[in-house]
Amino acid sequence: MLLDGVTVLDLTRLLPGPYATLILAELGATVVKIEDPRGGDPARRMAPLAGGTGAYFQLLNRGKRSVTLDLGAPEAREALEALLARADVCLEGFRPDAARRFGVDGPSVTGRHPHIVHASISGFGQDGPYAALPGHDLTYSALAGLLAVDGDAAAPPRVPRLLVVDGSAAYQAAIGILAALVARGRTGRGSRVEVSMHEAALAWQRLTTPAAFVADAEGELAITGAYACYNVYECADGAWLALGALETKFWAAFCSAVSRPDWIARQFESGEGQRALVADTRALVRRQPRAAWLARFAGPEFCLAPVQSVQEALADPHVCARGLVVGDARERVLRSAIGVAPGGRSALVRSHATTPAPVLGADTDAVLSDAGVTPARIAALHRAGVA
Numbered sequence: 001m002l003l004d005g006v007t008v009l010d011l012t013r014l015l016p017g018p019y020a021t022l023i024l025a026e027l028g029a030t031v032v033k034i035e036d037p038r039g040g041d042p043a044r045r046m047a048p049l050a051g052g053t054g055a056y057f058q059l060l061n062r063g064k065r066s067v068t069l070d071l072g073a074p075e076a077r078e079a080l081e082a083l084l085a086r087a088d089v090c091l092e093g094f095r096p097d098a099a100r101r102f103g104v105d106g107p108s109v110t111g112r113h114p115h116i117v118h119a120s121i122s123g124f125g126q127d128g129p130y131a132a133l134p135g136h137d138l139t140y141s142a143l144a145g146l147l148a149v150d151g152d153a154a155a156p157p158r159v160p161r162l163l164v165v166d167g168s169a170a171y172q173a174a175i176g177i178l179a180a181l182v183a184r185g186r187t188g189r190g191s192r193v194e195v196s197m198h199e200a201a202l203a204w205q206r207l208t209t210p211a212a213f214v215a216d217a218e219g220e221l222a223i224t225g226a227y228a229c230y231n232v233y234e235c236a237d238g239a240w241l242a243l244g245a246l247e248t249k250f251w252a253a254f255c256s257a258v259s260r261p262d263w264i265a266r267q268f269e270s271g272e273g274q275r276a277l278v279a280d281t282r283a284l285v286r287r288q289p290r291a292a293w294l295a296r297f298a299g300p301e302f303c304l305a306p307v308q309s310v311q312e313a314l315a316d317p318h319v320c321a322r323g324l325v326v327g328d329a330r331e332r333v334l335r336s337a338i339g340v341a342p343g344g345r346s347a348l349v350r351s352h353a354t355t356p357a358p359v360l361g362a363d364t365d366a367v368l369s370d371a372g373v374t375p376a377r378i379a380a381l382h383r384a385g386v387a
Contacts, residue, residue: 001342001349001351002342004029006029006089006181007029007032008021008024008032008090009087010091011034011091011093014041014056015043015170016165016167016169016170019060019166019170022061024174026338027338028351030065032065036069040066043061044360050331061357062354062355062356063352063354065362066359066361069364071103076381079371079377084109088116088181090117091119092119093121093122095131096122096126105120106126114190117181118193119193120192124196125198142157144202144204146165146208164201164204165197165200166197169200172195226278227267228243228263229268230243232307233281234286236289241306242304242306243281243304245302245303246303247303248264250302250303251267254302294306336352364378
């Protein structure tokens with residue numbers, strides 16, 4: 001794979017950092033997860049649990065190696081430096097003051113190891129009035145206005161089930177790391193990559209509220225359900241359909257298929273006329289069960305899909321044909337969303353982490369030994385309780 005030979009030190013925990021390094025592992029990198037010997041990543045104990053271990057931990061840490069090392073202990077500093085000396089990438093997820101206290105902040109690491117790509121995922125970046133504050137997906141979404149956007153203005157805000165900010169930060173960190181590795185290939189020197197969870201949340205506003213950035217924008221946002229052409233509809237059997245006919249050609253095909261060509265010109269009609277069109281479309285779709293509608297709208301001229309449960313989505317014929325889900329009844333794994341054809345080969349490779357998430361500290365001795373730490377020193381670290 002593309003990142004064969006690249007070693008990543010993962011000093012993060014919970015969700016966004018581990019997700020970022022999972023992406024790198026799926027591209028072929030060797031990921032060494034550094035965990036506190038006193039329990040490791042808190043995600044190991046975060047519900048839902050499966051076999052006593054957090055399901056999120058199991059999913060996001062497949063294919064990695066676990067090394068226990070107390071970053072706050074002076075005795076562990078030499079071992080950490082040995083690992084950094086051999087790593088290509090270091091990703092940390094601490095608040096700025098903690099990163100500096102542990103000596104794993106960007107300026108410190110790149111100052112000691114100029115070759116390394118250092119990346120940080122923090123709540124609010126390395127400076128500013130909020131830099132020292134804690135947070136999670138929900139609080140970053142609240143501050144960035146996402147909770148206000150994703151809901152009804154007349155109803156209380158709701159807790160989103162999709163961790164948009166965690167996922168966004170993970171992908172932005174992975175992209176930044178990959179770009180820095182490309183730059184290192186040209187210059188021989190590493191770079192510092194910074195991702196703020198708050199800014200990762202705020203970035204979505206370019207897609208959710210363009211009127212806040214572009215002067216004189218008029219009309220309701222097309223993707224909020226205000227228009228009939230982009231909405232969800234209940235069928236006669238209680239199942240639902242999602243209509244995504246933003247382009248006129250798709251809306252026209254839908255209208256023609258339901259024998260309402262008079263609706264075509266009303267696609268982006270405003271005000272009461274559009275609300276009436278939404279109501280009429282709802283009434284029409286309720287006349288037949290979902291299967292009947294799917295049969296009628298089969299074909300590339302329609303932009304429409306069933307609203308599926310997670311289980312239905314994983315068993316979808318297209319997902320099966322593409323081989324996107326592997327595993328067994330105990331644990332299923334999604335292959336990487338990134339398809340790669342190494343060396344220009346004709347066939348795409350869509351990898352996945354083939355080994356399960358590691359037992360806490362399972363690889364400590366082997367990884368430290370490979371980094372040049374002597375057996376005597378490793379034994380001393382264990383006796384001191386810092387490894």
